[in-house]
Amino acid sequence: MHIPIIDFSAFLDSTSSDHVKLEVAKNLDQACREVGFFYLSGHGIDPSLFSDMLSNAKQFFTTASTEEKDRIKVRPSGEGTGDDSRGYRVVERADAGYEAVDFLREIETDGPPYTRGLGRNQWPQTPESLRSTAEEYTTHLETLGVAIMKAFALALDVPEETFASRVDQSFWQLRLAAYPGVPEGLDQTKSGLYQHSDFGILTFLLTDDHKGSLKVLAPNGEDWLSADPVPGALICNIGDMLSVWTDGIYKSTQHKVLHTSQDMRISIPFFFDPNWNARIEPVLGNAEKKSKGEGVNYKDVFTGAIKYPY
Template sequence: MNSSTLPIIDISGLRSPDPVDQHLVAEQLRQACEQRGFFYITGHGIDPALIQSVFSASQLFFDLPMIEKLAVDKKHSVCNRGYEPLKAQTLEVGAPPDLKESFYVGTEVAANDPRVLAKRFNTGPNQWPENMGDFRGVMQSYYQAAYDLGATLVRGLALSLSVPISHFDGYLKEAAATLRLLHYPPQPANPEAGEKGCGEHTDFGGVTLLLQDDAGGLQVWDKVSRSWIDAPPVPGAFTVNIGDLFARWTNDRYVSTLHRVINVSGRERYSVPFFFTGNPLHKVECIPTCLNEGEQPKYPATTVEQHQIECYRRTYG
């Protein structure tokens, strides 16, 4: 089985004033989310030049001397922002630490903001490397573009679930999101048993928008064939997947699918996931259209923030 089993959806209709166009896209989203939880999107409207700038700036950052990267180590941050060294995270239980380094960016919230003073989870100022030219400007421009795209997709998901397009407006208000730059060195010739660039896992949040370079390495679990299938980059497209939050919200009607990265390209690999998390205080309980008659919700009500805290505890605990 190959990557052609992952659908490619042109989402430009979601920006159309015609509800018919919107619903045509929503129906494709529904099928993809129920069957796979993974798909590609085109018609996203983000400037290819901006995407290229993100990759270029990311590579320049990871090429910095370690002492400069460690100056913005995320252990200095109250909100998980900044640099994370190789092997700092273990996403797959029982496997060696992930062979990747990363840099986290979130919404810029001043240290004296009431939300920061109240110690809201993952809320606060970013850390930025020095002497990196327009690194900050590029990342903030892309963050806003990806944020807007995430919100557009979430509204499309509302339609796909047969609720009004405004259903998730509370979730979208002051939504949290995380931009993560990732660098995977080539997989060593003699890796530890089970060592991967990124161990098998599902994503925590609502929706993930992924940019991949051309190295490949992303694999998605196919529950029908019970095997891993490749999800290589598609030129001009984002790779999108549903996270645990939306699976929970939909009573698992929408699938949060296991995926992993094994960089066997023999060269460096760069990718840029954007995790759209949502309003931390928004209540998450089963959407009525996701319950059949007589069926009960599988999960108790929670908030976006509490869900995230539980997920972080599992992976970093």
């Protein structure tokens, strides 16, 4: 399996012809049908912002005190300001482990107490620039996510608004994650994140320069290929919900993290998901399926996928 590099700049250029934009859209379409992963260049984001995001994340994980991390830890919904979703956590499983801090789109709602997913972000104070940098980064990726959904609509020959109207207030999730280094001599097969597919629409992934950590399942269902970082590009993959939306034409690909370096690995996924109240139904496929109203409500999928405690 080859993970293609797609230059998206022409689609973002208002002077590009319809023909050129269609070619870019077709490249995305092919990647989603055949691989489910692609590298995105020509995204219009200054590389310095990538560097700032990575350095801020690393500074938080390496210098924030235990007390600060505890102050912003994820807490159960219905208790105080908790919503099961936002804040710092340490994920420990038999086959994996990492620490992370999560931020999500804030929606106007009554509370506290909050229901699952509908709380308020807990921003660290260390480093001071983390919040402003993350908010700038999020703004860019929200815009980019909408543009890619418009490209998908063009390639699939469906009305642009079919997708765009359901992601214009994307319930995004930004995660800063740190995978600890594995000391020499310890079992290096149990460091990272278990095999999974993402449940949403589209994931933008920014990582440091560690190679060999992100593994993507090949089409034969047996081999694992490394999706190593490409300078200046974002690693992108589609999720289960986009598969539902396209009636299975786009398939989400299983992947995992197997971090074996002795150094900490910083990973920053941005999950670009539908609007909180969006209903996602197949827009392709046979008329019978569409007439039955098959589909999912995004908020139901999200609240079902979040599990507390970790």
